[in-house]
Amino acid sequence: MNQPSISELPRIARTATAEVHNVIKQRILDGHYRAQEYVREASIARELGVSRTPVREALRELVSEGWLEAIPHHGARVVAWTERDAREVFELRLVLEPMAVRLASERMNRTHLAHLEELASRMEELVERIEREPEVRNEIALLNHEFHRELIAASDNQRLAAVLDGVVRTSVIRRNFGNYDLANLRRSMRHHREILEAISAGSSTWAENVMRSHLLAAQALHVRFPDSPDEPQTSPG
Structure with missing residues (x-):
């Protein structure tokens, strides 16, 4: 040999x-x-x-x-995921990811948008199966990460994408994914779909604001605020 x-x-x-x-x-x-x-x-x-x-x-x-x-x-x-980690990650994402989506909405081509729409549709279909097929959670999490990664890549700003890649750890999403409830998942899917609608309409401000709302909703479920009486649940970013 x-x-x-x-x-x-x-x-x-x-x-x-x-x-x-x-x-x-x-x-x-x-x-x-x-x-x-x-x-x-x-x-x-x-x-x-x-x-x-x-x-x-x-x-x-x-x-x-x-x-x-x-x-x-x-x-x-x-590495253990702590509440401080979650808070710091969302502080950065709330600044950087809406910016990336605004740039993406101004620069995205039809092929890239079609791919994102396909990812959104696949996630929506899987979410409706999750109560009878709990094992699809991991597949949704992978698609969710790909959706965000592709949105960020469409910004065509390599430095911004590199920084966000270091901030948005898939371990954050995947390790807590089993705790998501159906209502939170459906809301997250609606946000994804509205971001794509905003991009299709050519409104970068709309897309940016929906991404900010998307992240704020996830932050509220990941991070305990000082006046929050209940334990937080987790929701996909």
Whole structure:
């Protein structure tokens, strides 16, 4: 059997690291690894049939991206989502994401808009199945993240998109997704649809304001305000 050449070795190592990275990240998103649970290098290497080197590198990357935290003398563990995290994320999103939607509404082409409309329709259909098929929650969460990501990408502002990508963590959405109730999901879907209607109508101000309302509604359910008497629930952003 042919052995890889010296020039191919870095590419092969990078591929292994990327694969391990994706597996661990998906397990965090799916709730397989819980908040503050340690992700053990040796166990991952043994389970995936790779050496410990790509696992070690993948863990470093996930720490730098904010998915894991390095605990001295113990290893890497899943970062816990706190109320302070939620508050800080929404403070940033409320400034940046409406801006991105305003830019997107001015620059979006018909192909991009059609894709967003397809995502919105798929989510709406899944939401109506959620009470009898609870397993569709994860699919809705993935589509929801893609919807927001595609809206932001349509702003055609790479720096803004890069900042928002660092702020809007899918772990925030996915780890709490099981708590959403049907009314909150339906409201979120209506917001998505109205944003697209505003874009179709050529009204950047309308689109921007609906996104702000969308985020404020989610913030009210994620974050306890000082005068709030009840425990917050979660709702998709």
